[in-house]
Amino acid sequence: xxxxxxxNTSYHFLDGDEDFKKCVKTFNPLEIKEQVCYISVNDKxxxxxxxxxxxxxxxxxxxxxxxxxxxGIDRIFACEAVRHGIIIDAGSAITVDVMRNGVFEGGFIxxxxxxxxxxxxxxxxxxxxxxxxEVNLDKMPKNSQDAISYGYFKTLYSEVISHNLPIVLxxxxxxxxxxxxxxxTVDEMLIFNxxxxxxxxxxxx
Amino acid sequence: xxxxxxxNTSYHFLDGDEDFKKCVKTFNPLEIKEQVCYISVNDKxxxxxxxxxxxxxxxxxxxxxxxxxxxGIDRIFACEAVRHGIIIDAGSAITVDVMRNGVFEGGFIxxxxxxxxxxxxxxxxxxxxxxxxEVNLDKMPKNSQDAISYGYFKTLYSEVISHNLPIVLxxxxxxxxxxxxxxxTVDEMLIFNxxxxxxxxxxxx
Numbered sequence: 001x002x003x004x005x006x007x008n009t010s011y012h013f014l015d016g017d018e019d020f021k022k023c024v025k026t027f028n029p030l031e032i033k034e035q036v037c038y039i040s041v042n043d044k045x046x047x048x049x050x051x052x053x054x055x056x057x058x059x060x061x062x063x064x065x066x067x068x069x070x071x072g073i074d075r076i077f078a079c080e081a082v083r084h085g086i087i088i089d090a091g092s093a094i095t096v097d098v099m100r101n102g103v104f105e106g107g108f109i110x111x112x113x114x115x116x117x118x119x120x121x122x123x124x125x126x127x128x129x130x131x132x133x134e135v136n137l138d139k140m141p142k143n144s145q146d147a148i149s150y151g152y153f154k155t156l157y158s159e160v161i162s163h164n165l166p167i168v169l170x171x172x173x174x175x176x177x178x179x180x181x182x183x184x185t186v187d188e189m190l191i192f193n194x195x196x197x198x199x200x201x202x203x204x205x
Numbered sequence: 206x207x208x209x210x211x212x213n214t215s216y217h218f219l220d221g222d223e224d225f226k227k228c229v230k231t232f233n234p235l236e237i238k239e240q241v242c243y244i245s246v247n248d249k250x251x252x253x254x255x256x257x258x259x260x261x262x263x264x265x266x267x268x269x270x271x272x273x274x275x276x277g278i279d280r281i282f283a284c285e286a287v288r289h290g291i292i293i294d295a296g297s298a299i300t301v302d303v304m305r306n307g308v309f310e311g312g313f314i315x316x317x318x319x320x321x322x323x324x325x326x327x328x329x330x331x332x333x334x335x336x337x338x339e340v341n342l343d344k345m346p347k348n349s350q351d352a353i354s355y356g357y358f359k360t361l362y363s364e365v366i367s368h369n370l371p372i373v374l375x376x377x378x379x380x381x382x383x384x385x386x387x388x389x390t391v392d393e394m395l396i397f398n399x400x401x402x403x404x405x406x407x408x409x410x
C-alpha cells in the first residue's frame with residue numbers, strides 16, 4: 001500500500017520508508033496498480049481519482065466538524081497529528097495552524113517561497129532577489145536583498161512567536177525554515193504519520 | 206512649479222493643493238512645460254528625464270550617507286520627514302522604515318495589496334479572494350478569505366507594533382491600512398512635504 005499527499009504542484013508518495021514526488025502536470029495516476037490511500041487539495045484531479053478503485057480518499061474518514069468547510073485537507077491532517085502547537089506547513093503556500101490542548105483555534109495562509117519571490121519581482125525588477133535565509137532578524141535591514149528577506153520572514157516570525165506555542169515545521173520547504181525558526185521541531189512525515197493513524201483508526205486498507 | 210513623485214506605475218503630481226496621477230505607461234513628460242521638481246524610483250524613465258531641462262531631480266540635493274545605496278529615493282524622502290516613528294508607505298510595494306530619534310535604523314519591503322493578492326491566486330484558484338480589511342486580527346481565522354487576509358495583514362501588523370514607535374501611514378493605499386493600524390497617523394502628503402522642505406533647504410526652483 002502507498003500513501004499519497006497531493007498538492008497543487010506534486011503527488012507526494014510514501015512507499016514504506018521511502019518518499020518520492022511526481023509532478024501533477026505529467027503524472028498519470030493510472031500508472032499505479034497497487035492500493036493508494038490519499039488526501040488531495042487539488043480539485044482538478046478529483047473526478048479522475050474518484051473513478052479509480054485502488055485510490056482511496058482518506059478525507060472521507062475524518063470528522064471535519066472541528067475544522068471549517070473550505071480548509072485544505074492537508075492542513076486538517078497536519079492538525080490531527082499535533083495536540084498542542086503551531087504547525088507551519090511550508091509548500092507552495094505556507095499554512096500556519098494553531099492547536100491548543102487538542103482544539104483547533106484557526107489558521108492562516110501565507111505565500112510560499114516561490115510565490116512570494118515572484119510577487120516582489122513583479123512589483124519591480126529592482127526587487128528581483130532570492131531570499132537570504134541568513135538575514136539577521138534582530139536588526140532592521142540596510143540593503144535590498146535583506147529588505148525583502150526580512151519583509152517575508154520576520155513578519156511571519158513575529159506573528160508565529162506571538163502565539164507562544166511549540167512550533168512544528170513540515171512540508172517540502174520545512175527544513176529551509178529552520179533557519180528562521182531555530183527552536184522548531186521539523187517533522188517532514190507529519191502528514192503521512194497522521195494518515196497512518198487515520199487508516200488504523202478507521203480500519204481501512 | 207509642480208512636484209512629482211514617480212513610482213513604478215504612476216507619476217504622482219502636486220500642483221499647489223491639488224494632486225493628480227498619470228500612468229507611467231502612457232504619460233509623456235514632454236507634455237509638461239513648467240518646472241517640475243521630482244524624485245523617481247523608476248529606472249526606465251531616468252535617461253529621458255535627465256534630458257529635460259525643466260525636470261529637476263531632487264535626489265541630487267539629499268545627503269544619502271545616512272541611508273543605503275539601493276534604497277528607493279521615495280523611502281529616503283519619507284524618512285527625511287519623520288524624526289521618530291515607523292513609516293509605512295503603502296503602494297505597489299509596502300516599505301516600512303524605522304526612524305529613531307532622527308536616525309535611520311533600516312527598513313523592509315513587503316508586497317502591496319495587488320501583488321500579494323496575485324501571489325495567493327497564483328498558488329491556487331481556491332485562494333483567489335479579495336482581502337477582507339475588516340478581518341478580526343485578535344482571533345485565528347476559520348474561513349479561507351480571512352485566512353489569507355490575516356496572513357497578509359496580521360504578519361505585517363505583528364512585526365510593525367513590535368518596534369513600539371508611532372506609526373505614520375502614507376502612499377496610495379495608506380488610507381486603506383488605517384483599518385489594520387487604527388492608531389496610525391495618515392499623512393498622504395508626507396513625501397511632497399519632504400520635497401518642499403528639501404527644495405527650501407537646498408534653495409532650488
